[in-house]
Amino acid sequence: MTSLSHKLLITGTTAVAALALTACSPSEVDSDLKVDTATGVAAPTSATTTAASTTTATTTAVAAEALPGYIDCVAAPAQEPQIISLNCADNSDQLTDIEWDAWDEDAATGTASRIIFTAEGTQEITEGVEVELTFPTETSQGLVFSQVEVDGQVIAL
Helix, strand or coil, X not given: CCHHHHHHHHHHHHHHHHHHHHCCCCCCCCCCCCCCCCCCCCCCCCHHHHHHHHHHHHHHHHHHHHCCEECCCCCCCEXXXXXXXXXXXXXXXXXXXXXXXXXXXXXXXXXXXXXXXXXXXXXXXXXEEEEEEEEEEEECCEEEEEEEEECCEEECC
């Protein structure tokens, strides 16, 4: 047997075996009975509505995922956190009750209360401070804001 005919024999045998593996077995019979296996999703009302809804939902989800998050000390990145620690060593300086006005790909702005815990055990609370997160940076956990400003002053973390 020549080398070419040997290769053709092997190729043909492989093709037949692949076809046999992918074909239905003789005992399988197609059924008109269809089982609804989807859970948690309503049946579409029309193809146009479904396509438009899927596109909008996908675009919104991708857009939100593409926005930077913020890593508070060692936590996972989060968007619009309610509390930010400004002193990760002892948590003695915090922004709380943050109300975000804007959160986009360049910056996040809002207002908060700033609580500073003193060495004497008292709290200094300043309400209505302006918070700005800037300098989006790519990290191993995704895109995150890397700078915090409080009332226009950069806070070194």
